[in-house]
Amino acid sequence: MVQHVSFRYNENTPWIYKDIDFGIDLDTRIALVGPNGAGKSTLLKLLCSDVMPTDGLIRRHSHCKIGRYHQHLHEELPLDLSALEFMMKEFPDVKEKEEMRKIVGRYGITGREQVCPMKQLSDGQRCRVSFAWLAWQQPHLLLLDEPTNHLDMESIDALAEAINCFPGGMILVSHDFRLVSQVAEEVWVCDNQGIQKWDGDIFSFKNHLRKQIDKEVSNREKGVVKER
Numbered sequence: 058m059v060q061h062v063s064f065r066y067n068e069n070t071p072w073i074y075k076d077i078d079f080g081i082d083l084d085t086r087i088a089l090v091g092p093n094g095a096g097k098s099t100l101l102k103l104l105c106s107d108v109m110p111t112d113g114l115i116r117r118h119s120h121c122k123i124g125r126y127h128q129h130l131h132e133e134l135p136l137d138l139s140a141l142e143f144m145m146k147e148f149p150d151v152k153e154k155e156e157m158r159k160i161v162g163r164y165g166i167t168g169r170e171q172v173c174p175m176k177q178l179s180d181g182q183r184c185r186v187s188f189a190w191l192a193w194q195q196p197h198l199l200l201l202d203e204p205t206n207h208l209d210m211e212s213i214d215a216l217a218e219a220i221n222c223f224p225g226g227m228i229l230v231s232h233d234f235r236l237v238s239q240v241a242e243e244v245w246v247c248d249n250q251g252i253q254k255w256d257g258d259i260f261s262f263k264n265h266l267r268k269q270i271d272k273e274v275s276n277r278e279k280g281v282v283k284e285r
C-alpha cells in the first residue's frame with residue numbers, strides 16, 4: 058500500500074511525487090510509462106525501499122519478497138568470479154555444481170561462459186546472469202526497470218514468456234512497446250508529480266504520444282512562420 062506518499066531526493070531538488078496513493082498485489086501487471094525524468098525508476102526504488110518516502114507511508118506484507126532488475130545490476134556482479142561460482146555462493150542451498158549448471162544454463166549461459174571470470178562475458182551475458190540471480194531468489198513481486206537494454210529480440214521474447222509464466226506481481230518500466238504489449242495488463246502514466254492509470258492499452262498510448270509530437274512540431278512551425 059502506497060499511502061499519501063510524496064518524494065524528493067533532497068531539499069534542494071524538486072518534488073518527484075506529491076501525495077500518490079495506490080495499492081499493488083500479486084495480480085499486478087503494470088507498465089509504467091511517462092516522460093524522461095518523470096520518476097518511473099524512482100517509484101520502483103520507493104517500492105523496494107531503496108529510497109524512503111519524504112512524506113507518507115509505504116506498507117508491505119512482512120513476507121513479501123521483492124526483486125528489482127535495473128540497468129546497472131550487471132555492473133554490480135563480482136567480475137573475478139565465474140557465473141557458476143557466483144550463483145553457488147549466492148544460493149548455498151543448491152549444493153550440486155551440476156544442478157547449478159542447469160539453472161544457469163536456462164538463462165543462456167552455457168559451457169565455458171559458466172566457468173570463466175565474468176569480466177570476460179559481454180554485457181548481454183552478464184545481464185543474463187543477473188536475471189538468473191534475480192529469478193532464483195523467487196520474489197513475489199518483480200520490479201523490472203528497462204530489462205531489455207542488452208537483450209536481442211529472441212531473448213526479449215523469452216523474457217516476455219517467462220514473465221507471463223511468473224505467478225507473482227510485476228511492474229515494468231520499458232520503452233519496448235512490444236514487450237509491454239505482451240506482458241502488461243495496465244498502463245500507468247507517471248507525470249506532473251503524480252501517477253494516473255491510462256484508459257487504454259500501450260498502443261493507444263503510443264498513438265497519443267505521436268499525436269502530441271505532431272502537434273508540437275506543427276505549433277513550432279506556425280511559430281517560425283509568425284516570426285518571419
Ligand SMILES: Nc1ncnc2c1ncn2[C@@H]1O[C@H](COP(=O)(O)OP(=O)(O)OP(=O)(O)O)[C@@H](O)[C@H]1O
Binds near residue numbers: 095
Ligand atoms: N539520486 C538522485 N539524486 C537526486 N536526483 C535524482 C537522483 N536520481 C534521480 N534523480 C532525479 O529524479 C528525477 C526522476 O528520475 P527517474 O530516474 O526516476 O526518472 P525516470 O522517469 O525513470 O526517467 P528515465 O525515463 O529517463 O529513466 C530526474 O530528474 C532525476 O534526475
